[in-house]
Amino acid sequence: MQHPVSAPSGVTAPTYADRIGFAQLTRRAFEGGDLHPLRERLLARIEEGTAEAGEGLDLSLIAQLLGEKEAGLVIQTEVLSFHQLFRTPCAAPKPRLRVLALAADIDMGGNTPIDFLLEDSDIELLTLYVVKGIGLPDTLPEHDVAIVIASDSEECREALALIEKAAPHWPKPLLNRPDLIGNLDRDKLYRLLTGVPGLDIPVTAPTTRAQLSELSQGRIVCEEITGELRFPMIVRPRGTHAGVGLAKLDDAGALAAYLAERQEQDFFVARFVDYASPDGLYRKYRLAMVDGEPYACHMAIADRWDIWYLNAFMAFSEEKRAEEAVFMLNFDHAFAARHKIALNEMSRRVGLDYFIVDCAENQNRELLVFEADNTAVVHNMDPPAVFPYKPPQMRKIFAAFTAMLSRHAQAREESAA
Template sequence: MPSDSQPLASHQIADRIGFARLTKRAFDGENLFPLWQEMMDKVDAGTATAGEQLDLALLTQLFGHKQAGLSVQTETLAQHQLFRSPCASAQPRMRVLALAADIDMGGNTPIEFLLETSGIELLTLYVVDGVPLPDPLPPHDVAIVIASDSDECRSALAAIEARAETWPAPLLNAPKLIRHLDRDKLYRLIGDVDGLDIPATIPVSRDALVAVAEGRAALQDATDGVAFPVIVRPRGSHAGFGLARIESCATLAAYLAERDEPEYFVARYVDYASDDGLFRKYRIVVVDGKPYACHMAIADRWDIWYLNAGMAQSASKRLEEAAFFHTFDFGFARRHRTALDGMIERIGLDYFTIDCAQTPQGDLLVFEIDNTAVVHNMDSPEVYPYKPPQMTKIFGAFAAMLERHVAARRQSVA
């Protein structure tokens, strides 16, 4: 039992398998259909717990049925909002309350990965429309907002912010700071940081883009001066969904013919290829103001993320990633210290990730900053022997950050 926390008997808590364990099993290729069917049978019989229903919602999304999974999740959260994840210790030294929103599986920080082996108890409270925050809140030592800066999370962030001043424990990743992370706001916040390149991201309606594609309007007029080539993506999309490089009105017309979203983000295209013609994309994790290497993806394509880079199939790429890890503090982090320090100060969050690259001119090119990117230790230690020590380092820093805030609060009230 966390030393400063009261028993949770007065709060209804649903235990669940959880995001980390289910995602790991899917990542390892396990056939999870029998588990899904077992949970469905319980739902049909009316015997499923709220935790089982939330796990069912996640499994359904992992199977690729996003809307069906979200429907199950929303129905579950209308009746129950507080869940407990598996803990590595029977007597946890601390209790964390994560504040989540009713959004798809990529819309909240996957905090279970960060705490899975820590011996810290994790409760997740979903903040949903029409259901006020509990008063009193479930006993906890420290809280952290894990909802993202997305349209679906707006009301949850507002509800948390309304209680922030009187929160009974340290509250990390304040909602007012998370709101700065959306693409069209981020470049205004950090665009003038020395040593950093972040293209202006312009929200543009579909109608305006159609006018450009049909030659009835100039792209520069619709985008505050941005000219071809540009990067286009549906507004609110992540993980490369709908991402395309557009070089002309004709390619824009072809792109729009395959999409129906009403709003898009447009940004200038930056060629960040290295001298060898390959593109290198980095994920940096910032914990308590300090940057850590998370991964490095190398590919012959600009639209790169780790899963399409072929890292598992290339020993030379993995060797370069391992070197990136080992030399990060006195290499990459020192080389980009001014840009990193400036960003970290402006962002102000206790925990976030940076997806970035290096331009040929030596600047740090920022693609995205958010608080919900997956930071995990699921990769095979045989294929990636250098990863477990690095992930353990990040997880340890995260736990130490929580402990620091708890200790500071105890001293302040002593």
């Protein structure tokens, strides 16, 4: 059965194309597999005119995984111009549930990597790309529950707007509603979470190169950009992620030097919070919020404030891994219990069914929130020989995610009955 949506777009009766998908291809690359032979086979099929749409989308992802982002996006946009619905088959011969993921035409990091969350499950994944100029089809494919996986980035705004327009008439439960995803913007999240007991989130203010230049020359003071701003401050170019352009600036001279090395015109600034633990090390946590409940994804430990899991080199330190293992083992009655009020209220205010939080504890042991988004990768790719404590924890998160999908699907069935 196919489900009508409210605003016909001229596209009818969508049919899916099979693809390998994000999780499998990313795992191959992560584990050191050579993607070049597969790329050559797919290119040959395209040249022969025998390639299917799903193979084209896989080729786009392979190009991005090999560092050829622009070429990959060109391929993706071309494929999506004539086909928008793709299937990633599930592990079971017959799926128990079918989830429809609503995606945007953006690079591989711009949509929730939901494939990882459904790996080895009996849930079939259909991904519908909501493309500029094409929009949603007249009829939606059969599904039990839908979830918006497009991010809060500028490139996804049109897709989110199209989904939001159709949302009131959606025939099945629609999770991560598009009107709430915008709450995750850096300059909106702090407003949303201001006043939550036990939670610290610095004001993240948008600013321009002109303003920062004036600040570096002493023509204005920090407070003229935002009231709580002072040196040392954190600055990053607007629209960047994964630490691109992120810097801690101690004074006006450092700001002038930073601007001399950057070409961007728009930035975010925030006060720097020294969250070093008593032993001088920094500890940064990634949590998955699933159906209102927090789950530990990882803990990074390093002697630098600008931590990502990769630059913490956890794989090379048995001591760090032992601490991370204890963090995960004791999470529910330690970290999560300590920050229960803050986590519950944050989840309530954000309102999304699934999102990721990068956080720490400040020196008052409050929950220090750096950012939240719905597209961070939560995976089970780390080698069990090195991280034996991770697979059980990842499976716990995946089980919670699939249980959430099932609960919403069942609730709709019961209300309809």
